[in-house]
Amino acid sequence: MGLPRPPTPEAFRSPIHDERVVARVGVWLGIAFVVVFVTGLVSHFLQNPLPWMPLLPEPSWGYRVTQGVHVAAGIACLPLLLAKLYAVYPALFESPPVKSPAHALERASVALLVASSIFQLVTGLFNVFQWYPWAFSFVAVHYATAWVVIGSLVIHVGVKLPIIVRALRTRIVDGEIVDEGSVVPAGTLGVDVVAAAGMDGQLSSVPDGENVVLPVPDADGSAATRRGFLAGVAVTVLGLTALTVGQTVRPLAPLAVLAPRDPRVGPQGLPVNKTAAAAGVSETAVDPAWVLRLEGPGGTRELDRAALLAMDLHEAVLPIACVEGWSATARWEGVRVRDLVAMVGAQETADLAVESLQQGGSYSRSVLQHEYVAHDDTLLALRLDGEDLDVDHGFPARIIAPNRPGVLQTKWVARLSVIDGGAA
Amino acid sequence: MREYDATPASTSRGQAALRWVLWIGGAALLAFGVLTALTTVPSTSQRINVLLWLAGGVVVHDAVLVPLALLVGVVVLPRVPPSWRPALRGGLLALAVLGIVAVALVAGAATRANPSVVPQDVGAALALAGIVLVVGVLVGMFLGGARRPR
Numbered sequence: 001m002g003l004p005r006p007p008t009p010e011a012f013r014s015p016i017h018d019e020r021v022v023a024r025v026g027v028w029l030g031i032a033f034v035v036v037f038v039t040g041l042v043s044h045f046l047q048n049p050l051p052w053m054p055l056l057p058e059p060s061w062g063y064r065v066t067q068g069v070h071v072a073a074g075i076a077c078l079p080l081l082l083a084k085l086y087a088v089y090p091a092l093f094e095s096p097p098v099k100s101p102a103h104a105l106e107r108a109s110v111a112l113l114v115a116s117s118i119f120q121l122v123t124g125l126f127n128v129f130q131w132y133p134w135a136f137s138f139v140a141v142h143y144a145t146a147w148v149v150i151g152s153l154v155i156h157v158g159v160k161l162p163i164i165v166r167a168l169r170t171r172i173v174d175g176e177i178v179d180e181g182s183v184v185p186a187g188t189l190g191v192d193v194v195a196a197a198g199m200d201g202q203l204s205s206v207p208d209g210e211n212v213v214l215p216v217p218d219a220d221g222s223a224a225t226r227r228g229f230l231a232g233v234a235v236t237v238l239g240l241t242a243l244t245v246g247q248t249v250r251p252l253a254p255l256a257v258l259a260p261r262d263p264r265v266g267p268q269g270l271p272v273n274k275t276a277a278a279a280g281v282s283e284t285a286v287d288p289a290w291v292l293r294l295e296g297p298g299g300t301r302e303l304d305r306a307a308l309l310a311m312d313l314h315e316a317v318l319p320i321a322c323v324e325g326w327s328a329t330a331r332w333e334g335v336r337v338r339d340l341v342a343m344v345g346a347q348e349t350a351d352l353a354v355e356s357l358q359q360g361g362s363y364s365r366s367v368l369q370h371e372y373v374a375h376d377d378t379l380l381a382l383r384l385d386g387e388d389l390d391v392d393h394g395f396p397a398r399i400i401a402p403n404r405p406g407v408l409q410t411k412w413v414a415r416l417s418v419i420d421g422g423a424a
Numbered sequence: 425m426r427e428y429d430a431t432p433a434s435t436s437r438g439q440a441a442l443r444w445v446l447w448i449g450g451a452a453l454l455a456f457g458v459l460t461a462l463t464t465v466p467s468t469s470q471r472i473n474v475l476l477w478l479a480g481g482v483v484v485h486d487a488v489l490v491p492l493a494l495l496v497g498v499v500v501l502p503r504v505p506p507s508w509r510p511a512l513r514g515g516l517l518a519l520a521v522l523g524i525v526a527v528a529l530v531a532g533a534a535t536r537a538n539p540s541v542v543p544q545d546v547g548a549a550l551a552l553a554g555i556v557l558v559v560g561v562l563v564g565m566f567l568g569g570a571r572r573p574r
């Protein structure tokens with residue numbers, strides 16, 4: 001007995017393996033990938049601004065929306081990618097596997113697209129659940145892979161463009177994809193039917209072999225099958241989104257059973273990423289001897305919490321928006337950062353280095369750029385929703401500024417120092 | 425039978441030009457990604473780990489999800505009325521996605537760093553999602569049957 005032979009593309013008879021289905025799922029997936037790529041770049045450049053890039057504190061909800069969309073669209077890509085792979089799967093059994101150098105490149109680009117997409121979606125998903133079962137830096141690899149995914153996607157669209165255009169031109173009538181007649185794979189019909197139809201293969205190059213145009217509408221229910229498949233994909237995407245997006249869209253929080261976060265759950269009704277214990281500040285944060293150290297061109301000041309509370313306090317209703325896609329709005333109360341820098345003789349055009357009580361760790365220090373320093377709502381927050389900050393939310397004092405990744409809203413602030421150019 | 429045409433010819437000069445733009449642009453984006461990876465992921469052990477994960481995703485897809493889809497396609501679908509098939513196919517897709525999310529949910533709950541990460545009861549959450557899935561499939565089967573005789 002020999003080995004079982006691999007199937008041929010023609011062995012897959014379902015009318016779903018059809019360029020018109022593949023192209024439509026592909027358009028949805030392609031749009032989602034572009035949205036996810038662009039929103040991911042927003043996050044990247046907010047955290048790693050290029051020198052010439054202005055930072056915009058308005059709109060205050062910008063980061064919340066872009067990162068919420070990033071993760072929601074990224075999660076929606078999971079069913080879209082699986083559906084796409086399902087529809088094109090027969091094409092992977094092409095024979096001969098490689099026909100020409102161009103064809104070899106084409107197949108290599110598809111292999112890279114598939115591998116990097118699965119990788120990106122799955123590691124992204126695990127990351128938002130704070131599960132890191134790998135041995136590399138997620139952010140660095142996720143960023144590089146984003147370019148690989150998008151690059152191989154653009155190449156892929158270039159290769160398939162004639163098919164995509166043709167497939168998308170087919171009309172949709174009464175909810176069904178139609179053209180001159182209904183289209184069925186030749187493999188499911190006798191040769192004489194194909195001959196009788198007399199219009200060989202205008203819609204060929206479909207993974208399961210050849211399609212022929214038949215004058216009989218929907219002779220065997222193929223159109224209904226395709227329509228049903230697309231509907232099933234759409235319903236799955238909507239259902240998955242409904243059960244997860246509540247981590248950032250608060251009214252849907254009760255539905256978000258599959259989300260990693262509930263925006264209502266945590267100390268003071270707000271989720272926490274790093275706790276005081278995890279940051280190693282459980283004792284230093286509640287030490288009554290804590291003082292805020294201010295350093296600027298006009299000298300150095302030290303203020304304890306009582307002195308800060310005695311200053312002109314302001315309130316700002318701002319979201320805390322995590323890179324991981326969850327967000328929640330809260331009412332923060334504290335001292336305007338620009339009032340603090342003014343006390344040490346600096347102008348609003350100064351960038352500010354913020355240091356935490358936390359020792360080490362990539363987020364123990366952050367830079368608050370002058371655009372934020374100048375803004376009315378950028379606070380050294382002391383209170384949250386009318387109470388003293390919980391120690392896990394950064395007691396005795398934390399930074400909160402509009403339109404900014406949560407990881408940069410440094411907690412347990414110990415020192416604010418004017419970086420340069422801030423002399424009054 | 426005409427063979428599967430993986431690299432079709434352009435239908436107009438404009439289209440041919442656009443395809444070249446896409447190829448060159450795509451190759452540039454791709455090259456930037458690879459160069460970025462080479463500079464930001466410097467250690468060999470990390471690079472090997474990335475490659476393992478890249479291959480691993482494909483292997484799991486082919487070893488777990490594809491056999492499941494083939495099983496349903498070859499064994500289940502031919503034995504049920506055609507009007508039920510789309511809903512069952514959709515259910516299969518949803519089941520695969522739920523399986524992946526379930527892994528993340530269970531692992532996230534098991535390794536949670538503080539109580540606000542995966543705060544829900546994971547068993548109840550998965551049971552509820554499973555019920556939603558089953559109800560969705562049943563509704564789809566019913567609608568499929570209702571739509572058929574037109």
Ligand code: HEM
Pocket residue numbers: 033036037039040041043044045047070071073074075077120121122123124125126127128139140142143145146147149150323324325
């Ligand atoms: C086609 C798919 C995707 C692309 C192209 C993409 C792209 C990006 C990019 C460019 C960044 C910025 C990285 C940086 O700050 O240097 C990013 C960040 C992020 N993405 Fe994605 N992403 C994809 C899928 C996903 C998915 C599916 C999830 C989760 C469900 C996800 C979760 C995240 C998270 C949590 C961050 C923030 C990382 C951090 O700064 O800690 N991504 N993404």
